[in-house]
Amino acid sequence: MRTVGLGLLGALLLLTGSLGAGGTLTHDPVLGSGPLSVLRYGHGLTAATALVYTGFGLLVWAWVRLGRGVLAHLVDARGVLLAAAAWIAPLLVAPPLFSRDVYSYLGQGLLALHGMDPYGVGPGELTGPIPENVHPTWQNTPAPYGPLFIGIAKGVLLLAGHELITGIVLMRLMLLAGLLLLVCVLPGLVRHLGGSLPVALWLSVASPMTVIHLVGGPHNDMLMIGLLAAGALLALEGRPAAGVVLVSLAMAIKATAGVALPFLVWIWAARLEGPLWRRFARAVLPALALFAAVFGACVLAAKVGFGWLPALSAPGLIVNYLSLPTGLGQALHILVDLVVDAHPVPFVEFGRSVGSVALAGLIAWQWWRARDGGPDAVRRAAIVLCAAALLSPTVLPWYLTWSVALACALPWTRRGLSWVVGATVVLVVAYYPDGEEAMDNFPLMALGLAAALLAAESLVRFDPLGLRGEPAAEQRFLPAERAGAR
Numbered sequence: 001m002r003t004v005g006l007g008l009l010g011a012l013l014l015l016t017g018s019l020g021a022g023g024t025l026t027h028d029p030v031l032g033s034g035p036l037s038v039l040r041y042g043h044g045l046t047a048a049t050a051l052v053y054t055g056f057g058l059l060v061w062a063w064v065r066l067g068r069g070v071l072a073h074l075v076d077a078r079g080v081l082l083a084a085a086a087w088i089a090p091l092l093v094a095p096p097l098f099s100r101d102v103y104s105y106l107g108q109g110l111l112a113l114h115g116m117d118p119y120g121v122g123p124g125e126l127t128g129p130i131p132e133n134v135h136p137t138w139q140n141t142p143a144p145y146g147p148l149f150i151g152i153a154k155g156v157l158l159l160a161g162h163e164l165i166t167g168i169v170l171m172r173l174m175l176l177a178g179l180l181l182l183v184c185v186l187p188g189l190v191r192h193l194g195g196s197l198p199v200a201l202w203l204s205v206a207s208p209m210t211v212i213h214l215v216g217g218p219h220n221d222m223l224m225i226g227l228l229a230a231g232a233l234l235a236l237e238g239r240p241a242a243g244v245v246l247v248s249l250a251m252a253i254k255a256t257a258g259v260a261l262p263f264l265v266w267i268w269a270a271r272l273e274g275p276l277w278r279r280f281a282r283a284v285l286p287a288l289a290l291f292a293a294v295f296g297a298c299v300l301a302a303k304v305g306f307g308w309l310p311a312l313s314a315p316g317l318i319v320n321y322l323s324l325p326t327g328l329g330q331a332l333h334i335l336v337d338l339v340v341d342a343h344p345v346p347f348v349e350f351g352r353s354v355g356s357v358a359l360a361g362l363i364a365w366q367w368w369r370a371r372d373g374g375p376d377a378v379r380r381a382a383i384v385l386c387a388a389a390l391l392s393p394t395v396l397p398w399y400l401t402w403s404v405a406l407a408c409a410l411p412w413t414r415r416g417l418s419w420v421v422g423a424t425v426v427l428v429v430a431y432y433p434d435g436e437e438a439m440d441n442f443p444l445m446a447l448g449l450a451a452a453l454l455a456a457e458s459l460v461r462f463d464p465l466g467l468r469g470e471p472a473a474e475q476r477f478l479p480a481e482r483a484g485a486r
Contacts, residue, residue, distance in 0.1 A: 104134050259381070
């Protein structure tokens with residue numbers, strides 16, 4: 001319970017700090033003139049930012065402690081869910097944290113609600129409290145999300161009316177359905193993929209990436225990964241048609257989920273009889289028909305067109321080195337610029353082209369190797385989803401949750417889990433609490449990297465800095481940790 005309380009304290013500090021340092025409203029009807037408005041300016045803003053980072057540190061430490069208990073078989077799945085629920089609850093009513101994307105979601109829904117094409121124009125075409133809070137980068141950018149999500153955004157606005165704060169909370173609750181769906185299907189996925197349920201829940205539900213980014217953000221990836229995981233489970237349970245339907249719905253939220261569909265076709269084909277290509281043809285044709293029917297129904301229900309396909313390039317406006325291809329292009333530009341004056345854009349485009357070719361090759365290779373279907377196809381789909389995040393032109397921290405939704409159900413080594421802990425810390429601090437990019441703040445990133453290394457090592461070693469001896473309780477605890485992740 002002390003670990004749960006530690007994380008809850010961190011979440012409460014995140015909530016308090018977000019009132020000033022988060023993605024607050026331009027004209028806030030609650031904080032604009034009240035006593036808490038002091039948190040939005042000057043020393044008050046500095047204090048609010050300190051509260052956010054302190055809360056984040058406590059949450060990470062609680063997560064690491066919880067992971068130790070999971071690995072020592074002292075904490076079961078129910079204990080992990082209790083901790084995750086306690087840590088998530090305060091952020092359901094917090095201002096957006098480490099992102100302002102929710103304002104874009106509402107702005108795109110508002111466009112559709114007014115009969116305008118969110119795939120043709122940006123929220124800047126409208127006036128009012130919602131468009132004025134959309135980040136300048138996305139004011140005139142078409143929506144890169146699928147028709148189902150546009151329909152959901154319209155529904156949220158119909159319920160919330162013109163109450164922006166209510167709209168944010170309702171959007172969180174709507175997207176939280178994806179996380180609840182993930183919790184429901186993880187026992188089945190673990191059974192098929194051979195992992196450990198407490199570990200899977202610890203990785204995917206209690207993680208600071210989920211608590212802070214997916215819920216605190218909030219991000220529509222939360223709904224996408226729930227549908228994706230449910231679709232994969234249905235396919236493994238012998239209901240591949242239902243699996244294709246759910247993953248098609250996930251793609252109608254965010255296009256990335258579509259890379260998993262070809263792997264479900266192999267799972268379907270593996271349950272049929274006959275030569276490989278005949279089985280594949282008998283599976284792929286109904287799968288394509290189901291996908292077309294589901295996607296067409298989403299388009300008709302949301303009353304939008306297919307303009308979202310060219311709008312998928314919108315995230316490419318962001319240039320950061322979290323994307324391996326973009327980072328490669330930036331590194332090449334730095335080297336060349338030492339000799340001759342060069343513009344960075346051609347180098348970034350070159351790196352992204354290399355990344356696109358590498359990703360296409362990896363997808364094809366993993367897909368072909370998954371031709372036997374079964375759990376191996378889901379494992380390879382997780383690999384491809386991870387590659388799709390890392391090799392895309394732009395990588396945002398929460399993109400890594402795409403693969404974790406499936407990979408968390410696989411067997412993990414302790415060292416592998418420690419790498420996830422370190423990556424989580426670095427990815428969260430890559431953005432400021434108000435949603436602006438922090439990757440050019442090298443002192444902050446260096447501090448975040450040091451914290452990541454400490455957190456990662458703390459999962460597998462008590463007192464990694466050697467500051468004090470191991471108490472008897474910890475000595476009893478650690479041998480169980482070294483016994484293996486399962």
